[in-house]
Amino acid sequence: MAPAAELTAQEYRFDSVVINGNERIGDSAIIARAGIRRGQPVSGGQLNDAYQALQNSGLFETVAIEPRGGTLVITVTELPTLNRVSFEGNRRIKDEVLTQIVQSQERRVFNPTQAEADAAAIAEAYGNEGRISARVQPRIIRRDQNRVDLVFEIFEGDNVEIERLSFVGNRKYSDRRLRQVLGTKQAGLLRRLIKRDTFVESRVEVDKQLLRDFYLSRGYVDMRTTAVNGELTQERDGYFVSYNITEGQQFRFGEINVVSEMNGVDAAKYRNIIKIRPGVVYSPTLVENDIARIERQAIRDGVDFMRVEPRIDRNDRDLTLNVTYVISRGPRVFVERIDIEGNTTTLDRVIRREFDSVEGDPFNPREIRQAAERIRALGYFEKAEVNAREGSSGEQVVVDVDVEEKPTGSLNFGGSFSSSDGIGFAISFAEQNFLGRGQRLSLTVSTAEDATRYGVTFVEPRLLGRDLSFGLTLDYAETDSSFTSYDTNRLLLQPKLTFPLSENSKLQVRYTAEELEMLQREVPVHGLTIADDIAAGALFSSSLGYTFSYDTRLSGLDPTSGVLLEFGQDFAGLGGDNKFIKTTAKVVGERRIFNEDITLRASLEGGALAWRSGNNRVTDRFLLSPSIMRGFESGGIGPRDIGGTANDPLGGNLYLAARFDVEFPLGLPEEYGISGGVFYDVGNLWDLSDVNYNGGTVVGESGSFRHVIGFSLFWETPVGPLQFNFSKALKKEVFDKEQSFEFTLRTEF
Template identity: 70%
Template sequence: MTRGISQARSAFLSAHKPLSAGMRAGLFSLALSGAWMAAPPAVLAQQITLNSISVEGNARIGNAAIISRAGIARGQTLTEGQLNAAYQRLVDSGLFESVVFTPRGSSLQISVVELPTINRINFEGNRRIDDDVLAAAINSNERRVFNPSQVERDAALIADAYANEGRLAARVSPRIIRRSDNRVDLVFEIFEGDNIEIERLSFTGNRVYSDRRLRRVLETKQAGLFRTFVRRDTLVADRVEFDKQVLRDFYLSRGYVDFRTLSANAELTEERDGYFLVFNVQEGQQFRIGEISVTSEVSDADPDIYRSIAAIKNGEVYSPTLLEIDIARMERQALRDGVDFLRVEPRVTRDERNLELDVEYVLSRGPRVFVERIDVEGNTTTLDQVIRRQFNSVEGDPFNPREIREAAERIRALEYFETAEVNAREGSSPDQVVVDVDVVEQPTGSLTFGASFSNNDGIGFAIRFAEQNLLGRGQRLSLTVSTAEESRRYGVNFVEPAFLGRDLAFGLRFDIAKTDSSFTTYDTDRVVFTPSLTFPVGENSSLQLRYSYEDSEMLVRDPASNGVVIGNEIAAGALTSSSLGYVFTYDTRTSGIDTNSGYLFEFGQDFAGLGGDNEFVRTRAQVIGETRVLSEEVTLRASLEGGALSWGSGTNRAVDRFLNNTNIIRGFEPGGIGPRDLSVSDEDPLGGNFYIAARFEAEFPIGLPEEYGIQGGLFYDVGNFWDLSDVNTAGGTIVGEGGSFRHVIGFAILWDTPVGPLRFNFTEALQKEEFDRDQSFELTLSTTF
């Protein structure tokens, strides 16, 4: 038997001649050595009782460890198959370059050649992806055993990383350099190749929505002018699969319940330097809501009451979101009614003839299952209570699967975590559920540098530090320093989103602002301190209560240039205002039931007179409505805003009154309309105690490829600033106090560049006063880097 194994071993060695020194230095030599490990020993003719086992050739791994890994022991009687299996276990361990079993009577000699240890891992030829990124992508590690199979898998992982960057021709060749003490240096030689981008992204089968509109939905983008900044224009299979789901969600939310993506095909261009990616879709018909009914299988739940709180209406476009909103409302009503374990099941029936979906909400009693506990894992910085307060349920409450899903979305929306998984499993008994929350944290702090330019304020720079999860408590803190040619601002803002453990946000804002505007003959200093409390009062509404302390001063720049009115206000020196106020907000633009339309209503007042030098009531209100039309290609927006200042006592100054800026009425300089003092050549704007403004605009594509990010806009603004009651105007030459409406039309080019949004406004005043200061062109740019 021994002779047979030796003969087989000799035949095997003669069939594999020694490798040259150069080949031995390469990975290919280890691949051949792997063939030695895979060679089976000669077939044994009988059983062996092992009285002794010896090991040779090992330096790093002990004898006992090798014998144990082989799964054999002294005194054991082995069959031929068992001995072969022991040999294979050592070969498969990935620790040895070669393994040889040599039986000698009742003894067995195991000869091994250990795989080397990785001394160092290097990457050569990589310029597009840094070494640290590639090192994180592979599984081989320094000071670990070299594994040829793992190295080949690592080479594939590196190639995949380049494929995700659009470099599908990248090649990775692993190479080893032998060192002393059975060590090797592992080198990945990388040929990056050219980038292969998506030159064209198109659709077939779409009739309702254009390619341009659908491209805006997808995560994958087609190559454009700024592909250095846009890294989503490469072909990534996972991203394409995600885009298929995004397309379905897009159509489903607009009533196309039969929508399907039939295929997504990518073809190389003739030059083999790009892809044409085509989504073949089937839109189907759009369905609307038909009959709506509620049936109750629970005696405590009156179906008429639950029907009255349903948000959906007959005839509107079907969307799953509408049903989710109704289910949430009905479950909240059940809690108010004391009906536990109520389940709302929407049963949808198709009416093919009328293209309607009849919805029946069935109220039933769900299983009596309770939340036993909520386990949170993975959070090293974020406190458990920050995560737990995203749940409306606590231990002991009835288990509601929908509420758990919504809590999971709220946790992800915090943006504290790279991943957040929320799952429910059976607890200590069938009627108990344990909710597991497993998170992986990510950095939540940021240091931002920014720049801006406008022809009103000039070039500006900003530095902002922000922490979204301060000390793991979910608090937000930001420090901002911004400076422009004509203004400087220093601000601190702090928010505790769950003050006293309730759905109550406590805010604290402190601002210092200084201006030396070229549009006025004076400078200003302003310090504002504002604590506030904000809480929801409805599904889409909130109320903020606040206190404000303000210290402001108008500073003389050149006494000869100041008019009489402004001179009097400068002479008043620094004045303080102490006020209480509130702001009510109702906003459906992001959370409403219509995905294409929404509006904002905001109304606020400040009552000054709680100490300080001034006493007044300042009122502001605005309404903004927005909708998308023409297959959602065109955005229409309309807004109406106004303000009133009712002065009680103190000095009513220009810095307290309402002054126009381009956010109110475009086409004029800051303070370019409204009352003005003509007693000096510089004609200071005085502002007004009242103002009203309306803006109407449309944004639309102008025929350029959407990847350029350029759109056009048309707008029409109309507004008026008037009234100087309680202002000392004696000795001045005042015009515009009675007010008049100004009308402006304009065209805009909106360019969403990688370095920030750029906007060009070209305006023409249709109606203005002689003393107004219009502005026919405005450019604004803001960016962070």
């Protein structure tokens, strides 16, 4: 029977309606959806509308409407029930993931339109994985009782990799440097292990913003990306992606000023806390930091509703930007409440403590934005949205926090090799959000040829809700080093508190309880000095210590350079067997030159151990490892006991070491992750003034400075950083233990 659309334009009146073909759906439901009532006149157009309503309901495969005198006959074929949804041909994306993507559900009516939409969604998911050639075909298998199985047949295809990332218009920075900025990477040697080398269109906007932020932080305020072109290779297995950019000129800060438009607020008071100085390369981050300093000072001064807005005047002649911080009174708005949704595991207080504001405080939009960034930086959430809306009145604001949690626990298996400890295996469990409290807990078991370690670490980053970190470490280690003629067992307990002193500095205070025993091997080969140390048995040390650090490598005024300063002391003598003062200091400087393609790095560190009483053993003194002084074995320089056949290092009470590194590209494609470097190390370890030699033969007590030069190869592999060091000692002592080659690999899998 032809549908109602073909009926002639006339009126009908039906005394009865007969429904045929329906099994699950009742007659009354079909009549109600058709919208036809008995005994009322019905036009041909209304019959057509009834047909369309039933056909578009998503319940029927076919619909026919036939007037027979005073009877309207509606014949339908119901869509089958979806018995089972399955996937075939998928290896890269698991069934449980695809099940979350599709909307077709078992025991519901099968909808062909929805099945096609699900197939498109699956193909899109593969496209986001870089497999744009993936094809998905929905198939149905008919079963009895009007049921069907829905099978998505998937042809995954190959990854469409990015063969080349290039830039047009960049004069200041090389393609190599800009490719380091992008989240998307070129296909490299181990491309099967890297997912960032596949082309995903949704990443383009993110990469454009990363480029913009990179240039802005270096003063290029006019930088923009004019176009991004992606072109498939002829074989359709790769992309050539090109970014067209305009860099513009680099601007620096000009005059910096603070003015007040707020009654009772003296601008001069806040001008003194501005850290930006004229001539510094412009960066919006530095401006934001100054504004935050002014607002924090205003809170301390009891000034509410202060707003600080930067007015920037551009001077194209000398390429400077004058910045005026304008202090004004903002609207009198308070935080009514903070609503948090989406956190099923994380406690509300873990999120709330990232806000400097609480209910009833003056509302500060900048502080809310900064709190949002801190919440995202926690790493607990897949997404975190923070928005403000009007509250119960015009003077009230409700802050909505909507989060989506992600797994924060991990079980890691790792392997390592180094010339110091040999081949090692490690297993560790780490939970970054323990019991939803924002605490970190890690358990580690690691074994190597020369060392075994078991450790537990607990960290509470916000003790008592304050910016105060509490950490507790319990560690047990056994060593069987090939560089010594004895073994050691060490048990360590160390609680510590860490808190900031300023934006770039922090202080850590700690207590250390340590028991250490030196053990003799089956065949003694050591000298008399080591024999005395072993005879002392297990000794216990109890000490209080602190470390002050100042680090501008991430938050300094210049993004291409930074410095780290560290100074620490430990005072032993709170009980225990030893009394000493151990002092260490370190200075590290780093700078990128030649448009940031070459990295210069220099460090100077030293230590002094002053004994007051106790048993001064080799394990308590300083021993220089290759991480401090390259070109020698662990403990390879400094005083030695040569009375036995083992030639054991004795360590020293004083040491000083300097390292100078230059890291540079080798001209290889950077997607290989291989770069080179040269280094020069100079260091000395000396002083055994508190040691009773007991007739042993000791050399090198007075010390001398050793000089080493070398070449390094760095390979950033997907399974971990691999480093090769080739070195040559320019100056050494005859009893030193030189090591001309060293490499280290660490990985987690």
